[in-house]
Amino acid sequence: MNRSSWPALLLFAAALPVPHGRSDDRFSASAAPLNPIRRPVFSVPAEPGFYYQLRRSPSPTGPWAVTAMAPGFNGQLSLTDSIPALERAFFSIRRVPLSSPLDTDGDGLSDTAEWNASNPTNPFHSGRFINAADGRSALGSLADYNALAHFDNFPGAPSVQEVKFLILNAHTAQPQLFFLNAAKHQYHYYFARDVLGYTGSLSQFNGETYFSNTTRRNLAGSLVHHRNYLPPDGSPQGLITMEFWPSDAVSHAFVQKAYDLITRSAANTGVRFAYHAASETQRTLFRSERTLFTEAARHSLHTVRTEDLFGQTPYTLLNPGVGFGRLILFDGSSSVSARDVVIFRSLPNDITHLAGIITEVPQTPLSHVNLKAKQNNTPNAFIRDAARDPRLAPLLGKYVRYETTSEGYLIREASPEEVESHLESIRPPNPQLPVRDLSITTVRSLSAITFTNARAFGAKTANVAELRRIAWSPNVSVPNGYGIPFYFYDEFMKANGLYDYAAALIAIPAFHSDATFRADALKALRSAIRKGTVPDWITSAFTSLQANFPAGTSLRCRSSTNNEDLTGYSGAGLYDSFTHYQTEGPLSKTIRQVWASVWEDRAFDEREFYRVDHFRTAMGVLVHPNYDGELANGVGVTKNLVDPAWTGYYINAQAGENLVTNPENNAIPEEFLIAQLLGQSRYTLQYVTFSSLMPEGQTVISTPQAELLADQMAKIHNHFLPLYNYPPNFAMELEWKIDTAGKLVIKQARPWID
Template structure:
């Protein structure tokens, strides 16, 4: 133990032998409105065979303790990247006091900790702690890895109500064969299936209903997209109800106040059966217009040239209000995507693939053929005219990183958002990287998730054209998503539901851990904090291009009261600009200023 003054608080203890020592080190953590527990974070240094119970009042996080205690001398990046290595030096956890004499040992939700590491930590902590300790998994993967092992789990009845057994993400009713797909397995799902997935997928499969085994934000892209497709989505902490019904026709009824999952009756199979719709919708696209156009010169009606994502941002940029800022950018219109496919000999090849019946019916063949198309597009060559136009336009972005973003004619349509199905290339630096980024975004028209979503909604694949938005990369201090609706109570009016994380917004839309959730009430100009962020990582711009994941070193609220109010008011203003329709808004804060980087209609389709 380091030397200290008599009244100076101890930075850590190597064992806790009585309740007063736990109180000396512990801080309070709130779990919503229903529970508040005292906790002590701990660090296991496997290299030195040491265990540190950290004074949680003095140190904001495990990383803060390691850096300030000089236990680790390398960079933060090298430390955090090593956390997924089973041979890592440091193990991070928390001891939570559940009742007077009951304590739980926990890891963060997305820690890929192995059963062997859990047992190692459990033995060390139990030998150095004065009360019995239970292990409490924070993810399905952590719980499943312990099957058959001698570790005492926290009794279910002591789990805080805020960490619910089930959560409604998209309400609705679905009937289909209950199919279980584990991480890494071939999906092979269809519109007559109700799917249980024990992970958070990157896209919405074409299914009747979906049950997730990992908790995620209601603002994750796949949840928003499922909502627009009318696919009910439920989070279930336990897969026990699934095992009883696997392989049979089941009814999934997801409600705002609960859910039911049971065998379907004959009448219900007829009433709720979800058949694949014919591909009838062929969205308009202007393939003649060829000017690379600044956002400030675009309006919403230009969606036929640039796609709704870009054109809607242009509408906001045109507004030029004090608190409605849009990072500068320009758009490569649809014309050049069509020219590229033709000039590289891909237009006919794509057409033949789309006509291939096996691509429609066999998920493995479909996945392989679409991957071939994407690779050929990424390896293709831009024509000389576009290269010269880009070179001229990029003079205004010299030394800047840019986000290369998708904007198609087949998203943000009435009843269909297309959220998250196409690719964004973040922080591309230099002409070569931006040129590749454009090809990468074009190729994402044939992403598997995009194909599945269009199949589900009934959009003709050969009628999809991709424009590319090139937009200044902003060094976001915080970012996220906001809805001008409350997904947990759609009847509420004049409200904004906000999801926020530190750094770039990529971890919010991917659904990596739970973000800070805030509800802004426009009628009273009031901010309600629903829950803090649980993410110990953040995405940031890399100086060499792309993004990097770094440790969060700040504690406390991500958005202060003033910025949360400004964001809420701005989102309600955006809703007015777009005719009062509820909006799904992506935002960021950089250098103390609020920026809007996307606004699309928020579609809630209940079945």
């Protein structure tokens, strides 16, 4: 019997190797330990003149697939499987004479010929040699991966490393795998044409590569390095996901073939690999082939769910930047300012201008916290257990330099001089005077308010008025109501001497030097506004406004100032809105609450930082019927935040009335991208997170609802684009809800701050 065929079999049960089968006294595999990334390592006494192949099978009788090979020498040879240990995998080691080498990949060249060629190729597949400037047929190390990679955006993973791969003849027993050099080749087709000599058209290539598992001849995808991923088994940080174009539903057979080829050709990177079904299109096929994927997961395929991929990440970049300030742990009672880098253990309901933001609970790109960070260029990141992080804890109470990047965060101690210098460098050098038109002196219906009236009513009111001019799809609505102009706020403040009162408070030295004194003074000012005497003519106007609604209607009174919802400045969350119920008496009671929010601490601090004139700030009020109860609420951006080259929309959604922008009890919203990515469907959905308030496997809004919302977002984008004079990188941010009748309600829209 040829000793090269003698197997030494091992069965993995619960990841613990147990020797089985025959052994040979000249070479026998020891019980395999696991390396740091939990890949089985087999040791065998080797000899010169032979090379050794490690083979894996789901059964002790085969079929066998070679997963590693190496030439022999006098000594103990280690062979490491290409993937981490799974529940049921059998292994054999085959010794092959160098004088009679095998052709493992069946390409007509022996394994040794491929190793020893002046331009070596990969014995695991039939791909030919290509110039290193174009790519590789194998990744011999993580350095090889890094040399080919570029940084790109993926839903839930901004600015991560990606290496593209292409597998030709994937439908045959002799596939060819290539890793592309992203610096030179951005698209799979042009790589195939210019490097591999593919002669078909782009249309032909797409037909052979994407969207159909029946006609598929090739596979094109990406290897995405999630450096911050923490495996649940405690092995070293990092995961490379194998992903395909989101609208390309790749079947199990092709997923397995790609995974086998890639892991065997990139085994020395030192990083584990897993297949990630990144879109709802792929998740749907995954569920339909669940039996196949489940069986493969026992012996040959690692997969990772979206919720686990991002749920196991201890760091997420929300907004890159650099800030200087004192590092503090927010306890809910102390005041914070632009001189503080703040660790929040839960998401705050409101937030002032800060030097840096760290949250111990996940955020989304569309939360009010991150919208404020983007507006102010504030570094913002989720860092799990930040207060106990050994890099952060020793710096609590000290001045620091804090920087957030896609790779992680950087922090060091800083001097008070650095803090002050940085603060002054980012503040506007001169006072800013917000535009305030006081020439409109009457309440107007939204139908009588235009986009240009924003300077008299505020951008929120003017934009809702514009939303009502859009031709909506059935089952979509926009609130209808009235706008109270700035003139009313200004006249009320003057009639009660409240401008003079505010000026006197601000003139007190302690107002600027003592945060507690300032907070108490602003609280007293807000109280004075809420208790101020309303002139009779204003009361009469409010009574007439209220009479326009059916008796018993509760009215939503929404803040609409002249320094929020502007291009380049959202002011999200600075001011307050309130609901007026019939039992509360005159409408003026609730309107005064809205007016008083001009002097909220967070709003004052924000204006102070930007040197905005507090006395030119004016408050209008948008009044419309209140929506009692809702099935879902959310926000969205009329832009593909991941890859703007493809039309798409980024959406956050949450069940019921738990706001996406200011979540209660750290509830996690549903976060997804819906985009036009070719394929069988008009839209493709890619989820980043699923709502923590929904049962597992259920989404807040259905696919038809998401598609309806996307269609309306396109209308909003196209309506406002010319109104804002076609700025580059334009997008609108909107708030929406689904009411108890199932109707989609567009609540408001404002320019997105990129």
